[in-house]
Amino acid sequence: MDINVVNALTYEDFVKLFGNVVEKCPLISAAIWSHRPFKDLADIEAHITEFILSLPDSGKEGILRCHPDLAGRDLQSGTLTRESQEEQSQAGMTTLDSAEVLQMYRLNSEYKERFGFPFVICARLNKKADIVGQLSERLKNDRAAERERAIEEVKKICRLRLRSIVLSDIQTEL
Numbered sequence: 101m102d103i104n105v106v107n108a109l110t111y112e113d114f115v116k117l118f119g120n121v122v123e124k125c126p127l128i129s130a131a132i133w134s135h136r137p138f139k140d141l142a143d144i145e146a147h148i149t150e151f152i153l154s155l156p157d158s159g160k161e162g163i164l165r166c167h168p169d170l171a172g173r174d175l176q177s178g179t180l181t182r183e184s185q186e187e188q189s190q191a192g193m194t195t196l197d198s199a200e201v202l203q204m205y206r207l208n209s210e211y212k213e214r215f216g217f218p219f220v221i222c223a224r225l226n227k228k229a230d231i232v233g234q235l236s237e238r239l240k241n242d243r244a245a246e247r248e249r250a251i252e253e254v255k256k257i258c259r260l261r262l263r264s265i266v267l268s269d270i271q272t273e274l
């Protein structure tokens with residue numbers, strides 16, 4: 101997608117296009133629209149990152165709390181966003197057996213109990229075994245370290261979602 105097209109978007113269309121690059125946090129895209137004209141996709145990403153990192157810890161944790169559990173209730177009931185559905189199925193979360201679903205439920209519950217926000221990982225960059233391993237491993241972190249680690253994952257998810265929007269748009273243009 102031509103960056104000049106992005107820069108010409110009304111804020112309504114900008115939020116419509118980019119509003120879910122951070123899961124269920126359209127506020128972020130609505131806020132960074134003010135920084136146009138953007139030089140390129142990386143510039144959009146940099147403004148999103150700057151916005152997230154400028155938040156107080158409670159704001160960062162708020163972003164994390166907008167993420168659906170992996171293999172959790174939303175997946176089971178079919179209420180994931182399109183992006184999350186794609187990401188979770190690509191990571192093998194839709195083909196878990198009942199024992200694996202129970203294991204994810206238990207680990208996610210233990211994690212939420214400990215940190216007060218859900219375990220977040222960039223599903224597109226991980227397979228089922230990695231996710232279970234990371235969840236078990238990161239449970240040992242302290243809250244501050246884990247908050248930062250989870251926000252790093254949010255940034256990876258955001259980068260991939262931004263890229264797929266731009267690439268998909270290029271395909272439809274061609």
Ligand SMILES: NC(=O)NC1=NC(=O)NC1=O
Pocket residue numbers: 167168169170183184185187188218219220221222223224257
């Ligand atoms: N709790 C999560 O990590 N959720 C997710 N990660 C993704 O990449 N997509 C999700 O829905």
